[in-house]
Amino acid sequence: MPVTTCVFDAYGTLFDVAAAARQAAGEPGREAFAAHWVKVASDWRLKQLQYTWLRAVVGAHTDFWEVTQNGLDWALEASGLTDPDLRERLLALYWELSAYPEVPAMLSQLKAQGFQTAILSNGSPAMLEGAVRSAGVGDVLDDVLSVESVGIFKPDARVYDLVGARFGCTKEEVLFVSSNGWDAGCATGYGFHTVWVNRGGEPVDRLPWVPAHTLSDLTTIPELAQSL
Numbered sequence: 001m002p003v004t005t006c007v008f009d010a011y012g013t014l015f016d017v018a019a020a021a022r023q024a025a026g027e028p029g030r031e032a033f034a035a036h037w038v039k040v041a042s043d044w045r046l047k048q049l050q051y052t053w054l055r056a057v058v059g060a061h062t063d064f065w066e067v068t069q070n071g072l073d074w075a076l077e078a079s080g081l082t083d084p085d086l087r088e089r090l091l092a093l094y095w096e097l098s099a100y101p102e103v104p105a106m107l108s109q110l111k112a113q114g115f116q117t118a119i120l121s122n123g124s125p126a127m128l129e130g131a132v133r134s135a136g137v138g139d140v141l142d143d144v145l146s147v148e149s150v151g152i153f154k155p156d157a158r159v160y161d162l163v164g165a166r167f168g169c170t171k172e173e174v175l176f177v178s179s180n181g182w183d184a185g186c187a188t189g190y191g192f193h194t195v196w197v198n199r200g201g202e203p204v205d206r207l208p209w210v211p212a213h214t215l216s217d218l219t220t221i222p223e224l225a226q227s228l
Contacts, residue, residue: 020093043075155186
């Protein structure tokens with residue numbers, strides 16, 4: 001059964017999660033932060049993800065914005081940074097993340113080829129709306145699906161269920177793309193065709209399932225989707 005629907009994780013997949021810290025580090029008066037921004041960005045993302053997993057396990061769901069703030073607070077403290085203005089600036093910039101360079105053309109090509117396209121993300125609806133608007137890709141997405149409609153974070157199967165419920169497609173008709181190896185692996189176990197966008201050259205996560213395909217960026221997604 002050919003693929004009809006291409007679904008993308010948002011943060012780290014379509015949108016550059018390091019962009020907020022990178023931009024802040026280049027602003028006048030942020031020289032102290034510039035020495036730490038790479039570590040802060042890495043810690044921020046890691047804690048953001050870890051807190052989603054922990055909250056899912058213990059049944060203490062909250063929206064992704066709170067998790068994002070919690071992760072940043074940990075990351076700033078770990079680097080000895082206590083500037084409230086810096087914190088507020090980083091959070092503001094997170095609502096304006098840029099897309100990776102190949103994303104607009106890739107999504108446009110998928111739409112031209114007749115695929116349905118969507119985001120499936122841990123992000124809250126408001127956060128995702130801001131990111132889509134900032135990146136200018138709203139016109140090449142059919143929908144933006146948030147875990148808030150089921151009240152639990154990925155990789156719970158109820159999140160992946162949102163795709164079939166929205167588009168009326170089978171699992172075998174979905175190509176799911178994520179920059180998180182664990183997300184792509186778990187989506188393989190769920191039954192989707194999967195791609196891990198491994199921009200950093202990381203090892204494969206040791207899970208019961210692995211991504212079906214691994215790419216270094218999203219450029220060739222349209223060709224892969226047509227071949228499945």
